[in-house]
Amino acid sequence: MKMLITIxxxxxLVAGLAWASPEDDRKAFIEHYQxxxxxxxxxxxxxxxxAIDEAAYEQWLEIEEFAPYELAMAEGKExxxxxxxxxxxxxxxxxxxxxxxxxxxxxxxxxxxQVKTLELEINECREKxxxxxxxxxxxxxxxxxxxxxxxxxxxxLNIVIPDDPRALAAYxxxxxxxxxxxxxxxxxxxxxxxxxxxxxxxxxxxxxALGHPTHFPVYRSKWDDMGTLHRRFDGCNxxxxxxxxxxxxxxxxxxxxxxxYMSNGMEVNGPGARK
Amino acid sequence: xxxxxxxxxxxxxVALSAAPAQAADEAxxxxxxxxxxxxxxxxxxxxxxxxxxxxxxGKAGAxxxxxxxxxxxxxCDEARLQSEASVAQAKKQADAWRAAVVK
Numbered sequence: 001m002k003m004l005i006t007i008x009x010x011x012x013l014v015a016g017l018a019w020a021s022p023e024d025d026r027k028a029f030i031e032h033y034q035x036x037x038x039x040x041x042x043x044x045x046x047x048x049x050x051a052i053d054e055a056a057y058e059q060w061l062e063i064e065e066f067a068p069y070e071l072a073m074a075e076g077k078e079x080x081x082x083x084x085x086x087x088x089x090x091x092x093x094x095x096x097x098x099x100x101x102x103x104x105x106x107x108x109x110x111x112x113x114q115v116k117t118l119e120l121e122i123n124e125c126r127e128k129x130x131x132x133x134x135x136x137x138x139x140x141x142x143x144x145x146x147x148x149x150x151x152x153x154x155x156x157l158n159i160v161i162p163d164d165p166r167a168l169a170a171y172x173x174x175x176x177x178x179x180x181x182x183x184x185x186x187x188x189x190x191x192x193x194x195x196x197x198x199x200x201x202x203x204x205x206x207x208x209a210l211g212h213p214t215h216f217p218v219y220r221s222k223w224d225d226m227g228t229l230h231r232r233f234d235g236c237n238x239x240x241x242x243x244x245x246x247x248x249x250x251x252x253x254x255x256x257x258x259x260x261y262m263s264n265g266m267e268v269n270g271p272g273a274r275k
Numbered sequence: 276x277x278x279x280x281x282x283x284x285x286x287x288x289v290a291l292s293a294a295p296a297q298a299a300d301e302a303x304x305x306x307x308x309x310x311x312x313x314x315x316x317x318x319x320x321x322x323x324x325x326x327x328x329x330x331x332x333g334k335a336g337a338x339x340x341x342x343x344x345x346x347x348x349x350x351c352d353e354a355r356l357q358s359e360a361s362v363a364q365a366k367k368q369a370d371a372w373r374a375a376v377v378k
Contacts, residue, residue: 028378029377179372180368181364181372183326184326188375190377238326242323242326243325243329
């Protein structure tokens with residue numbers, strides 16, 4: 001019996017030492033990038049790959065002068081303000097009338113036990129008010145999300161992991177997804193965006209993961225269109241030859257929870273323009 | 276006339292001798308693609324399906340439709356092997372991902 005207690009205590013101690021809290025993870029994440037790119041200021045990571053590529057940064061500044069996402073943003077504002085058939089609007093569904101709230105998404109909803117993203121709640125709002133949901137990757141949902149992000153510019157990401165084992169499990173699930181190799185090419189998200197940012201994949205420079213979620217949704221020249229973060233997850237999975245999982249499915253929502261937590265405290269600067 | 280009968284007879288012989296082989300190939304295709312589909316489903320359940328697999332199974336179906344069962348079997352075998360590799364990948368990553376976490 002005494003031996004059993006000793007073993008159990010030992011196992012608990014080892015487990016305790018091995019377990020890293022989300023905040024430990026975030027600090028280690030930041031330190032990793034600061035070691036890799038010592039000249040890049042922490043605040044600059046919100047600019048994605050342009051934080052580590054001076055020439056591309058100059059070109060990007062010029063693109064931003066006539067930002068390609070502006071049309072979508074104007075469309076998003078109009079959609080956001082247009083009442084549903086029942087007379088209600090998106091403002092009725094969100095805190096603070098939906099203005100300046102992007103930084104609080106995704107969050108863990110203790111009632112449903114699920115991670116809620118902004119795009120998920122946009123569609124929930126539509127359905128609650130008798131409207132059909134939008135597709136999750138592009139089109140009107142990206143436009144509305146772009147407008148809502150714009151109203152939140154400058155606010156700092158404030159992703160909370162409540163004291164609820166289900167919330168921690170969702171975070172850990174997203175973390176597992178992020179670091180797991182998948183697809184025929186056997187690449188994880190981290191292989192490109194943690195361990196190889198700055199390296200070239202054909203003609204493209206890999207961007208650092210730190211700051212990734214601050215600027216979504218984005219207008220990508222490659223798409224000639226706006227897209228949500230889950231559209232990008234979809235594209236990344238395809239690039240490593242994995243079959244993408246459903247946008248706003250549990251896997252991608254948990255992934256967004258983890259990725260966004262890693263950028264906690266960074267300023268929202270979406271929508272963005274990317275190559 | 277005799278020549279025509281001989282040619283027709285030879286053609287019939289060829290057709291008769293080929294028929295059992297074709298039937299075997301079709302059965303082989305059915306078995307091979309059922310195994311590929313089962314492996315694909317297993318990978319999909321683990322959320323680890325590769326996007327290269329469904330096109331292989333699709334091409335196999337087209338080959339079978341065109342009567343090229345040998346090609347169809349080859350494509351289905353490739354699809355099964357890829358799905359088995361993705362299942363192995365899922366099983367390995369269930370633990371291996373921890374070693375990659377930034378510390």
